Amino acid sequence: MKKELNQEKFEKIMERIIEDLDNGAIIIVEGKKDRISLEKLGLKNIIEINKGDNLVEFADNLTAKKIIILTDFDRRGALLKKRLKELLETTGRRVNTKYRKDLNKVTGVKYFEELYSIIIAKE
Numbered sequence: 629m630k631k632e633l634n635q636e637k638f639e640k641i642m643e644r645i646i647e648d649l650d651n652g653a654i655i656i657v658e659g660k661k662d663r664i665s666l667e668k669l670g671l672k673n674i675i676e677i678n679k680g681d682n683l684v685e686f687a688d689n690l691t692a693k694k695i696i697i698l699t700d701f702d703r704r705g706a707l708l709k710k711r712l713k714e715l716l717e718t719t720g721r722r723v724n725t726k727y728r729k730d731l732n733k734v735t736g737v738k739y740f741e742e743l744y745s746i747i748i749a750k751e
Contacts, residue, residue, distance in 0.1 A: 633750045637734040642669065645696065645727055649673050653694040653724070656712065658705060661741035662698070668744040677708065687715040694722045698731070701738045 649655070654673045657663050663674045677686060677699075695716055699705035713723045737743050 633736070633746065634734040635750065638731070638747070641727060641730050641734065642671075645671060648694060648696060648724070651694070652692060653696055654690070654692040655696045655698055656690075657698050657740055658700055658708065659741075662700070662739070665741045665744040666698070669747065677712075683708075683711055683715060687712060687719070690716070690721070692721070694724070696724045696727055698728050698740050700740060701732055 645655075649672055654675055655666065655671060656675050656677060657666065659676055659678075663676050666674055673692075675690070677683075695712075697709050697712055699709045699712075709725055709728065713725060716723045731737055731743070735743065735746055737746055
């Protein structure tokens with residue numbers, strides 16, 4: 629059964645994400661398609677994890693103090709979220725994984741590359 633989109637809650641989450649981005653936060657996603665989908669929804673400051681990237685080096689090269697992790701809801705996405713959160717928090721960065729969970733709850737999204745299509749289909 630497909631999850632019903634809660635448009636009002638979705639818009640509130642997006643407003644909070646945009647506010648964080650305006651205050652210097654960045655978003656980490658798994659790949660190009662995820663980044664493009666989120667950019668189409670008006671988000672910016674999105675960095676992709678490329679396959680084969682060393683996560684320790686990737687985390688060390690990030691300069692932002694606040695980081696929003698939006699990895700997919702598959703096994704790989706869950707592992708990446710957990711590992712990145714651990715790596716980034718040990719260097720004193722504030723990591724937000726709540727938006728990831730909230731977006732899944734109000735949209736039913738499993739892969740962030742699908743988010744734009746889900747939102748447009750409901751308008």
